[in-house]
Amino acid sequence: MKHSRSTFSQVSKKNNKINNKDEQSNKKTKAFCPATVARKNLPPDNTEKLQKVLANLGNGSRREIEAMIAAGKISVDGKIATLGDRVDVNANPKIRINGHLVQLRSKEKEVCRVLAYYKPEGEICSRNDPQGRATVFERLPRLKNARWINIGRLDINTSGLLLFTTDGELANRLMHPRHEIEREYAVRVFGNVTDQQINQLRKGVQLEDGPASFQSIKAQGGDGLNQWFNVVITEGRNREVRRMWEAIEVQVSRLLRIRYGNITLPKGLSRGTWMELGIDSVNYLRELVGLPPEAQSFTTGSSSDKRIIRPKRAKLTNLSRASHAPRQATAKKPTRK
Numbered sequence: 370m371k372h373s374r375s376t377f378s379q380v381s382k383k384n385n386k387i388n389n390k391d392e393q394s395n396k397k398t399k400a401f402c403p404a405t406v407a408r409k410n411l412p413p414d415n416t417e418k419l420q421k422v423l424a425n426l427g428n429g430s431r432r433e434i435e436a437m438i439a440a441g442k443i444s445v446d447g448k449i450a451t452l453g454d455r456v457d458v459n460a461n462p463k464i465r466i467n468g469h470l471v472q473l474r475s476k477e478k479e480v481c482r483v484l485a486y487y488k489p490e491g492e493i494c495s496r497n498d499p500q501g502r503a504t505v506f507e508r509l510p511r512l513k514n515a516r517w518i519n520i521g522r523l524d525i526n527t528s529g530l531l532l533f534t535t536d537g538e539l540a541n542r543l544m545h546p547r548h549e550i551e552r553e554y555a556v557r558v559f560g561n562v563t564d565q566q567i568n569q570l571r572k573g574v575q576l577e578d579g580p581a582s583f584q585s586i587k588a589q590g591g592d593g594l595n596q597w598f599n600v601v602i603t604e605g606r607n608r609e610v611r612r613m614w615e616a617i618e619v620q621v622s623r624l625l626r627i628r629y630g631n632i633t634l635p636k637g638l639s640r641g642t643w644m645e646l647g648i649d650s651v652n653y654l655r656e657l658v659g660l661p662p663e664a665q666s667f668t669t670g671s672s673s674d675k676r677i678i679r680p681k682r683a684k685l686t687n688l689s690r691a692s693h694a695p696r697q698a699t700a701k702k703p704t705r706k
Contacts (some may be wrong), residue, residue, distance in 0.1 A: 529626030542658035
């Protein structure tokens, strides 16, 4: 038995040596594989999808630009573009939309800007509305060769903090559900809310598009049958907060977003006004979704948030007219001859 055990151990040692040699040879072949060497020697890919480049320059949304590409309205260096084309902005390609040359800017010259806007009730998160309603974009500052992109949406009856940026990649990442960024709302509900209903909202309720729950819910007091709560969600589904309360048969009478991530609704910001965020806030949002920090900011001076802008009276009167029914014409008084 001793002799057989010794021979078995010797055989196993030989097999281990053979396996180790095979692994080392495989590592060597992988290390010296021509394809691997070729990949390492390839220059970095600085190209981006054509629709993304044009969208960041303010020529429309990605879907709108994709439709223009499919219709043959966009050309690159004299050739009609096709879906899936990629361009290097630093190579200064000649891009035309309906024959008009698009002015490009390199990535190094781009400065990521973020606005905090206090959205009032009655405005919609759309650039154009067939019904002629007021939109959140009407009060924002105008840009040249860029466009404001809203980070998420608020429905027409919801007010509060709405962020805008000039960086399409930042907006897309902040809206993606995988990052689970907190959104906090102040909610006023009508009627008494029981502890059982609050626990149900914490555990989760079933909605048409799947289950949903509040990460936290805190009572904030109230007057009479109007009760205030602060609630936190980590998704951006359409009318999610309202639908959750409706699922437990509670009516929401007012909804106000007060926080997005760690960006809170700025103090002193009145409805319909906006504030440019400083570099600290911009880089916080970029770090939150894995983007490199910005070295400079559009705001001047220190890194604090600045530039509270109040729209002109003319703009406010135009918006008020759009949100109210037109006045009936009155008969003119007869003039004396």
